Amino acid sequence: MKKLGNYITGNWIEGDGDGQQLFNAVNGDIIATATTQGLDFKSILNYGRTKGTRTLRRMTFHERGRMLKALALHLLEHKEKFYTLSYKTGATRADSWVDIEGGIGNLFSNASLRRKLPDEVFALDGDNIGLSKGGTFAAQHILLPKEGVAVHINAFNFPVWGMLEKIAVNLLAGVAAVVKPASVTCYLTEMVVREIISSKILPEGALQLICGSAGDILDHVTFQDVITFTGSASTGLLLKSNPNILRENVPFNLEADSLNCIVLGNDVTPDMPEWDIFIKEIRKEMTSKAGQKCTAIRRIFVTENKMEDVWKAISKSLAQTTIGNPENEKVRMGALAGQTQKKEVLDQVQKLLASSQLIYGSLDSVELIDADINKGAFISPLLLLNETPFKSEEAHNVEAFGPVSTIMPYKNIDEAIELSKKGKGSLCSSVVTSSKQFARNYVLGAGTFHGRILVLNSEDAKESTGHGSPLPLLIHGGPGRAGGGEEMGGLRGIKHYMQRVAVQGSPTMLTAITNVYQPNAKGNRTTIHPFKKYFEELKIGDQLITDKRKITSDDIDKFADLSGDHFYAHIKTTDFDDTMFEQQVAHGYFIMSAAAGLFVDSVEKNPVLLNYGIDELRFTKPVYPGDEIYVRFTCKEKIQQELKDINPDVPFVKGSDIPRGIVKWYVEILDETETPVIGVATILTMVKKKNTN
Structure with a gap:
């Protein structure tokens, strides 16, 4: 049986023991095993710091940016073999496009940011600050790459994008990475990393991979390192509370799954294009990646008088979704990542049903194309109805991480805003409306509880990237339950991996240090x-x-x-x-x-x-x-x-x-x-x- 490799300290190394078995989500076959048993995590971190980061810090932003561009071009040439393996995760071609080419696109986007940065190993942050009346004393903030490594602990749903979107940022900043993908789909991440390493585009030590348990890696991080985690809020809290992380004040960026929502404006009627846009967006978000997205729509808010019309329209749209083997061209929704994930989703649905009723889909059966429900991790899209969203909390607290959403009524804009906030912080929200006033009121009222808000109407729907699409130049993260972190965000994301230093001195000395002329310098x-x-x-x-x-x-x-x-x-x-x-x-x-x-x-x-x-x-x-x-x-x-x-x-x-x-x-x-x-x-x-x- 194939055992996945760990790329550490410059070599591909198999861990000790049998490891965890990894299964084909479509037919249940064993693909490989993964284990990190026996690895020295302290040495892995030290290697990244002394080998990878040390080399990257000597490169300029422009050199790092061109390196990312070269890597993106290389991976594009090999994308088809990634697609072939991606089907085994349960993803359709369209799902895999987001994961694979979306991730590669992230490399391109971050590479282009080099043009907004100096051809230097550091960057200025803000303008010169005069500190004296005579102009002989001033200050300038600068940003320097941290001397540690970025430790990325990723979720299972995007095994390629989840890695590439994170390392693109830290590599451009000049910091090496240690990537720990979720085990259930890490076989795809391992394939991509093998291609990256074989290309020899990245300097040695810039990227290391561990497939399996994270072991005691968090016990060895320091304040120069940065940790990012994507996954459940409970696991994130557990990791963030590690005594060493608290003692060392290690930066920890948490992106947790959240109960994201979509709101249909009270101005929208069935004869308007916004109505169809709303229905289409919900179907896409429920079925894309089989609903396994941290940004997927979990809560649907509609005015009371349109509830029945809306849920019937959603049900009709979901019924057109073909489910089964993602390698079949007729299939539009594949499987969940595995049987464990399927069981967890159904368990969470049972909690939701305590205050909601199932109005579309089945808990135990689904019509499949070219697949066997007894072997694959397939599930029907499930639409739930909760008629008392202010009295029952389950829909606002319980997330079924699959093709599951709950529709709920509201009376007016104030109720819509209040219901959106009951998610206690979300990565994203969408509002579909043609009313400028409704859009303004919703954004200003709900904005503090969301990382991103998409305003959809007939003007932008055609070119919009959609409800949950994380874009490299925008922040990806959210407050409260969503983790309080900010991944990406263009130049903002890069600054998470850099130390801001206020340098004080004479303008002439500051000019010599920064290589940028400062006011009042000689x-x-x-x-x-x-x-x-x-x-x-x-x-x-x-x-x-x-x-x-x-x-x-x-x-x-x-x-x-x-x-x-x-x-x-x-x-x-x-x-x-x-x-x-x-x-x-x-x-x-x-x-x-x-x-x-x-x-x-x-x-x-x-x-x-x-x-x-x-x-x-x-x-x-x-x-x-x-x-x-x-x-x-x-x-x-x-x-x-x-x-x-x-x-x-x-x-x-x-x-x-x-x-x-x-x-x-x-x-x-x-x-x-x-x-x-x-x-x-x-x-x-x-x-x-x-x-x-």
């Missing part, structure tokens, strides 16, 4: 104009002080005529009583244009390819005729740019193959009193590289 005056330097030649702090220019009334009149901006303040004949100005004032955009005339060098070609944009432009002091201005122009930051892949099927864009980078310039426009007339402007230019390789 500039580097050079005889060569900054625009004549290639990207590699520019240094942070390179500075130009321009000549002065006197602004005249004639300048202002000409700019008004050229731009068409004849705002009263720019016209010299205006009566300026009861205005903010003493006399005719120059246009802010004219001052910016005049400043460009001062700092732009000659008409000859130079490494500057183009002006890329302006950030943070503020007009802080009026400029009157007779005032003199000059510019202090400083190289603030340099950002590497990757060449776009040239697609032979797409028309070539001139200049897209020129090696280049983006340079941010800190621009201060001052008058003769040394007072900024434009507070701060950051100008971006695209600058050619000297090295064309």
